[in-house]
Amino acid sequence: MSDTPANMRQAEGEVRTTAYDAARLVAAMPRLVLEARRVAISVYHGLHGRRRAGPGENFWQYRRFVDGEPASRVDWRRSARDDLLFVREREWEAAHTIWIWPDCSPSMVFTSSDKVTPKRDRALVLAFALGELLVRGGERVGIPGIMRPTASRAVINRMADTIVHFAGEAQSLPPPFHPGSRDEVVLLGDLWSPTQQVKDAIATLGANGAGGHVVQIVDQAEETFPYSGRIEFEEPEGAGSITVGRAEAWAADYIERVARHRGEIRTAAARRGWSFAIHRTNRPASELLLALHARMSASPDALPHMQAAAGPVEEAAA
């Protein structure tokens, strides 16, 4: 079956398509990296959500005492050696691993218009920028199944490198594994896999109690279904195709199904204490990054707040 000429041709075509996709990804990568840096810098300078100094055990640095600080912070032993007052800062030891999953599967290449960024590019930019921010904040960042957690300063380069050189087939959802209970998972993808698969993935990832954030990156056309006429819709990942006689008649049902799909994912995420947000590619990346970073910077103890924080993002996205 599989060695019939037609199948071989198809396989060959797929290889060629994959190679072409990979080449396109590589070509786009420097731009994505740059954009990620830019987004990360703007968010970093705008928020400074995670400081380097923080509650912890180890000495981090001495800094000058600033007027208005509680006097108890003064490190008198250090201050005694000098004319100045110093405060002893300790390293913030909240460092744990953040698993970021940018979906690079073929479905993410879809754009409804040339003017809109492909979802994959947006996912990568977000992943890189988030990685940069988190590493600056002292976290370790990894990509499930692709990159081991690292705290390297050049985390963007490393992420880009591993993604470009990743030999396996790009999957929509992360491979099933069990992150530690203090880890966090960020899923960046379109999540158009069957609802049950998405729910299973969330369940698997959150099984050990890891925190998580699910971001559905969608193109505008995927929400509004602006099609009419006779159209053959084709699933880009080979799940088949369907020919629709009058596409405009399908729009209402489609939108309703999409809402149900999202509702189920949101419920599944909420059950694990995860947040769920929708990001549209026609909105700026920094918007989501800001919200996401804010949510992650919040104390892990304040999970309910994080849940609340997810609200405005969705509204903004809508």
Added chain:
Amino acid sequence: MIAGLPLAFTSPFILFALLALPVLWWLLRLVPPRPRRIAFPPTRILFEIEPKEETPARTPWWLTLLRLLLAALIIVAAAGPLWNPPPAGTRPTGPVVLIVDSGWSAAANWDERIATAEAIVGRAEADGRGVAVLATGSPPKETTLLRPGEAREALRLLKPAPHTPDRTELLLPLTRLLRTVPDASVIWLSDGVDLGDGGKFVATLNGLAAGRVTVVTGGIAGARALAAADNAAGGLSVTVLRADNSAPAQGIVRARDLRGLALGDAEFNFPAGATETEARFDLPVEIRNDIARLEIAGERSAGAVELLDKRWRRRTVGVVSGATADTSQPLLAATYYLSRALGPFADVRLAEGASPSSAVERFIDQRLPVIVLSDVGNIVDAARNRMIRWIEEGGVLVRFAGPRLAAADDSLVPVRLRRGGRVLGGSLSWEQPQKLGSFAREGPFSDLTVPDDVIVQRQVLAEPDGQLVERTWASLGDGTPLVTAAKRGRGLVVLFHVTADTGWSNLPLSGAFVDMLRRVIALAGSGATATDTTLAAERGPAPTIAPSRLLDGFGSFTAPGPTARPIPADFTGRAIADHPPGFYGPPEGLVAVNALAAVDRLAPLDLGPLQASVEPYSRGAPIDLRAGVLMGVFTLLVLDAVIVFLLAGGLAHLYRRRATAALALALALPAIGHHENLRAQELTQSQINFALQATLQTRLAYVRSGDTEVDSISQAGLEGLSVFLSQRTALEPAEPLAVDISRDELSFFPMLYWPILPTSTRPDAATLARVDAYMKQGGTILFDTRDAFTSISGRPDEISPALAKLREILSALDIPELEPVPRDHVLTKSFYLLRDFPGRYTGGTFWVETLPDAEEEQESRPARAGDGVSPILITSNDLAGAWAVGADGQPLLPLTPGEPRQREFAFRVGVNIVMYVLTGNYKADQVHIPALLERLGQ
């Protein structure tokens, strides 16, 4: 050929494919148009939706119709449609034998005939058939099949013959040819005229190739011809002939003289169904006599031309009678007989009421060519002398005997006469009245038949003489001369030995009398002819006349060709191949030969006995419609493609594309314009001056901020630094330069000092691109926000307005990762050993490009440096402020906090920066020198 339409197909059987169109209709209706394919990630969700009630998508009927039309047109094109198709012969294969009637009767429509023939050849060429061409005008001895190309060449060389060809001459080569190619189709391009050979040819052809013959006839105008011109007393008439009704009924006969000038027109009009009519010229006789050629206007053929020579010329004859009683009994007078006899071919002028002498003188004054003296005796001296001179200049004097002549003693006679005359058969005579005996063979009457009813009762006798026989043209049965003639000068004196009335003979009642007079008078006005005739008569019995101007088949005069042979002098009748129609003989004695004899009549060709298909000539050239039909197919294809495109929603797609293209264009245009500006700027004199100023000496430079105070501080600071550098180092920079970052060339400067103001505007994209390029290519920019004093020191999260502005500028540049200057950075060692980098203030951090990780390097290494020089240095300590010195060398600005050696250190910072920028990592390498020297053993 399709009924009524001149349309045919080269391969008509292909049209049967049209029967398949209904199947195609069914198939086309069944297959719907292809849907648009869209890769849509959430397709899985669509799978879950209940399929909607949908009408089956079918191709619209009009699109199907369009495609069917397209298919039908392709089939029609494949069948090879021909407009105005030429006949292809009765059989679709085998060679084609082309018989072309190429006599004068084909000349009038020669182009159409040849076009039809060429079309036939072209079609034979397309079908790959051989062609044999047989032309009746030039019957070949032997003929073979030709390739179509050769046949076309042969057709091109074919010209209509001027004479009436004999079709039967073709029968022999045709028989031979058909024996070798028995499967040939015969196509006869007939002219539809039968001049006597048609019946035999048709019958024989039917025997040779019954059922295989296609006769092409009709469809074009038939031939018309002229014959039997008659210059009668009232006017010149000519008979216009046609074979059948196909020739136009109305027309004009035009008369021309020898030089081709038109002399007059005569209309003719065939009554319905008539094949013969007459055209008449009512012109003065002098003009009529100049007519040399009659032609049917607009009919180009040799048959439509009738040439006239002197035989058609009408003479004016002066008749002088010696008798006085002529008027009393006019119907019995000699003048009456003469008038009647001369009337058919000459105009007669009678001398009435005058003496013979004065009448003769009057006629000579009127320059008449012929004067007839009927029984005139002597002419008085004056008139006689004039008459002799007139004869010697070419006049013809015809005398009739009579009682007066017999009694006179006149020398103006050809022979000496015996006085008194002779009476035969009278009561005192024993001799019987004599009949006309013979005509002299050498004389002009030689071709006349001797009438046996002429009886001469009385005559004048000639004295026997040595020259008498030679001068006798006609003699009686007993040998006595009846008509004698003698040349005199260029003229001629002719004597009838009888009277011009019936008194002496009944010759004037005979038809021979008219003929004899006609011949005699024809000699007038062409003395040479008479001479020639006489000379020729001396040479031999068959004088010939060489052709001088001949007609070609179209009726135009041409020089005689090699095949034209001389005619006998007395040639009459129809022209043949050896004697084409035209004028023969010398210019003064032309003899006309015509294509048609006077008695010829055109008969329509009777094709009844021939088993043949008959087709008309086609009026136009055949047009191959394939190209047009295929273009129609192409148009329909394009239309179909456009419709399918539109049906599949391509229009919206198109709009998007167009918008994108317009956007790209809009973006590209300013870029082009900008490029042009850059080029233009390169040429300005100020730019050249600037370049010279910047490059002839090493200079420090600062970026003009737009704030005069800041710029003056920058200027003063760099001046102070330049002085300091000159004092302490080997570098002696010239006056610093101010640089307009957006306009001036940056690449001349190793380093730019760029003070950042919170109020300064962000440079535009092009300027930033220039800055980026400058930094990429090795330049270093020292950014100074000058606000370390105002910002809270040591707080990285504090952003001063100037810093924010700097960030805004840098965000558009490709900036490497930065870090505060590490302790082991080469910047701290490049000239002075420095620990920090104070300016007017001391609190600000000094940022440079991040160095590579030091881990892999030796710990002991005292200085680290990147591969190049950091393209960017950022400080907030207001270095220029610290360096600024006035004209007197004193510092301009106070320092903060104002430690004693702060200014010195600020200068040292400047020196280190300049050295770092100028020497790069050279200084970093310098630290190894002691170790190297040690290793070298010195």
